[in-house]
Amino acid sequence: MQKFSAQEMQNQVQLYSDYFFNAGFPQGQPVVCPERRWTTWSTSLACGSGLAVNDKGAQLLVKPCVCTLCGKSFSNNSYLAIHTRSHTGExxxxxxxxxxxxxxxxxxxxxxxxxxxxxxxxxxxxxxxxxxxxxxxxxxxxxxxxxxxxxxxxxxxxxxxxxxxxxxxxxxxxxxxxxxxxxxxxxxxxxxxxxxxxxxxxxxxxxxxxxxxxxxxxxxxxxxxxxxxxxxxxxxxxxxxxxxxxxxxxxxxxxxxxxxxxCNECGDAFKRSGDLNAHKSTHSAEKPFRCELCDQRFTKNSNLHRHKKLHLAKEGTAQEKEKTKFNIAPLANSF
Structure with missing residues (x-):
């Protein structure tokens, strides 16, 4: 399937935007929807473009309805109304x-x-x-x-x-x-x-x-x-x-x-923005995550959590030693 760059898709959006000011169907370069998802009334579900047919039978992109806020054009008022909500937040x-x-x-x-x-x-x-x-x-x-x-x-x-x-x-x-x-x-x-x-x-x-x-x-x-x-x-x-x-x-x-x-430093790519933010700290000396028990600092929150478990483990070991010491003492005195 043919690849479409963002610029090519934008060019298709702008093509024949002056449709209303011309008599009949526009003449010019045939175009297709990048997704090729056409409905029976010849409006693309993918990009909202309308299709017209000129006297040579070529399919032409038609978008006569223009947004007064940003200049984008659409094939009908319904698509324009939906688009307008992106400005109003409705x-x-x-x-x-x-x-x-x-x-x-x-x-x-x-x-x-x-x-x-x-x-x-x-x-x-x-x-x-x-x-x-x-x-x-x-x-x-x-x-x-x-x-x-x-x-x-x-x-x-x-x-x-x-x-x-x-x-x-x-x-x-x-x-x-x-x-x-x-x-x-x-x-x-x-x-x-x-x-x-x-x-x-x-x-x-x-x-x-x-x-x-x-x-x-x-x-x-x-x-x-x-x-x-x-x-x-x-x-x-x-x-x-x-x-x-x-x-x-x-x-x-x-x-x-x-x-x-x-990452704009090394080019590594991540699935989630949080993973990228954590990775970026490896390129700097910044260590924003601090342990309140020993003041050691870390670049990642996950590393801090792992570190805290060491404190808990040490605390647990110390408590076990105290219990053992307490329990053995009476046995030693009984002989």
């Missing part, structure tokens, strides 16, 4: 089981299957089943070895577009959304809005059991598990369950071979 679709919110109804439907255990999408090669069709598409690439998403800077290829986007942050320092209070910058406007609640103290999400309030809906969902003891979030690969979505998200990286977090 998530109108709510899970009636755990309270998690979503910006699209189909994302809510996919999420509900994590509670029900339903896996309607089955791999015909190995029989593995999945909650989402997208997970099946990604899984099949493990069998084929296909990596269609290509970085146009360093020539690396990826099986998923989301991993390519995360990877590209390594090459670009562009963070256009800046907090006016602390100058911290973000790649997305929604992330900036979430951050601004740190300064404002706004906590719009309330627990109906104990009335505790939270800044984010995800935090409320995690908190509710304390009251119920339920583990609502289920891994669709190994069936392990978790009390909150973040733990599940971190766990699922164990199953993936993707290592999107790359």
């Amino acid at each position: 998530r109108p679709y709510i899970c009636d089981v755990c309270g998690e919110r979503f910006n699209r109804s189909n994302h809510l439907n996919d999420h509900k299957r994590t509670h029900s255990g339903e896996k309607p999408y089955r791999c015909e090669i190995c029989g593995e089943q999945f909650v989402k069709s997208g997970n099946l598409v990604e899984h099949k690439r493990k069998h084929s070895g296909e990596r269609p998403f290509h970085c146009d800077v360093c020539d690396k290829s990826f099986a998923r577009m989301s991993v390519l986007y995360r990877h590209r942050v390594i090459h670009s320092k562009d963070r256009p959304y800046k907090c006016d209070l602390c100058d911290k910058r973000f790649t997305r406007k929604g992330a900036l809005h979430r951050h601004e609640r740190v300064h404002s103290g706004e906590k719009p999400f309330h627990c109906d059991v104990c009335n505790k309030s939270f800044a984010h809906s995800e935090s409320l969902s995690m908190h509710k598990a304390i009251h119920t003891g339920e583990k609502l979030y289920r891994c669709d690969i190994c069936d392990k369950r978790f009390g909150n979505r973040l733990y599940l998200h971190s766990h699922k990286k164990i199953h993936s071979e993707e290592r999107p977090y790359v």
Whole structure:
């Protein structure tokens, strides 16, 4: 299958954006959706592009609906409305089981299957089943070895577009959304809005059991598990369950071979951002984790935990010696 770089995909998005200002269908270069996932009404589920056919029968990308906030264009107003929620942070679709919110109804439907255990999408090669069709598409690439998403800077290829986007942050320092209070910058406007609640103290999400309030809906969902003891979030690969979505998200990286977090010092790659942060400390003299018993310092929290066990073991040995000494003394006096 042909590889598509991020720039090529962006070029396709911009192609024929002036469709509304021309009579009839645009004439020009035929294009295809990178995912080749077309619906019956000729709109791509992968990138939201519409298809038109000119007088020569060539398929042409059409996106007449333009976002006034960022300039991105879409094939119809429905896709534009969904996109606009990425700027506003609106998530109108709510899970009636755990309270998690979503910006699209189909994302809510996919999420509900994590509670029900339903896996309607089955791999015909190995029989593995999945909650989402997208997970099946990604899984099949493990069998084929296909990596269609290509970085146009360093020539690396990826099986998923989301991993390519995360990877590209390594090459670009562009963070256009800046907090006016602390100058911290973000790649997305929604992330900036979430951050601004740190300064404002706004906590719009309330627990109906104990009335505790939270800044984010995800935090409320995690908190509710304390009251119920339920583990609502289920891994669709190994069936392990978790009390909150973040733990599940971190766990699922164990199953993936993707290592999107790359050290800019030595090039080592990691599955989780926390592993990368721990690794980075090996390049510096910084040892932020201190033992409060002996003041020894460590680069990793896990090393500190192992060290503390030595203190516990020594303490246990000393206590055993005291007990032995106490028990033997009377025996010695009895003879």
